[in-house]
Amino acid sequence: MVTITDIARRLGVAVSTVSKGLNGANDVSESTRALILKTAVEMGYAGRKVQKSGVRKVCVLAEREEFLSAGQFGYDLAMGFRTTAAQNGWQADLAPFQGLLSSQEALDTFLLRHNYAGAFLIKQPLDSFFQSNYLKNLINSAFPLVFWEEESNGPCSGSVGSDHRRGVFMAVEHLCQLGHKRIALLNGLPDFPLSGLWAAAYRDALEVLQLTYQDALYADCRGEESVRPFVDRLLSFGATAVLCAGSQASSSVLACLRAMGRRIPEEISVLGLSGRLEASEKKEPFTVVRQDSLSLGRAAFYMLEGLRNKIPMGRLLLRPQLILRDTTGPCARHL
Known part of the structure; x- marks a missing residue:
């Protein structure tokens, strides 16, 4: 020893x-x-506590503790990681970042002091912590680290995420198979990390499926006030289906269409692109492409195990699921 x-x-x-x-x-x-x-x-x-107890420990780190509460986006990620760790003889603790950031303690020191063999880092896109210099220093960590949806080139780190490009193609292909030819996209905010990927994947999918891209059928969502003008425009240009980036956008588009007296999916189909199950989706189910967060958490643990065993790991993308509900149906013009 x-x-x-x-x-x-x-x-x-x-x-x-x-x-x-x-x-x-x-x-x-x-x-x-x-x-x-x-x-x-x-x-x-290993620290003295580990030497004496024989307990093997890893941890889940999140910037804010509420990210890991039931109903929040990190809950299933952490649950998948922790249950898989337990099944493999590991103790996986939840360790919010607040104390670490306030003390400015180096992550390696924190992990070694608490006898952690590695960590799974969960963040929300655009969080200030993950844009700070602190994150940049993590890539030089001597400990195995796995990031969620955050690419890392560190020698001891890797990342797990959803194959969003594949998800967009699945969505467009599904609508194409239903006979839709004019498919619109209400994307996320321009500075949202996934917006650029969704936009490129949307255009690529249209090209592969031999559908025509139209500027009029694309828009960046800039809040509730941007939904109605976009819906008016896509209808005026003959769109019969619309992809919405995120569950909130999907719910807003559905509400707008129904307020206009449009029948869904008889007149227009609505499909959401979402990374997780959100409250809006639970309240009003709609056809959606999303990733099973429990599976992502499980994959994160196995990647961490690989890194611990000196297996060079990069980025692992899981294939998302297409969940069919009654907001998509055959194009009325092809019935």
């Missing part, structure tokens, strides 16, 4: 220096601390 004496001997430094580096003491330089942590992880060092 590796001890701090072994680490000190490997590095040619005092045992006290290794102890200080592992515990984040202020009188050890950042470069020395990083070298000590890297060497400790590479040598398989």
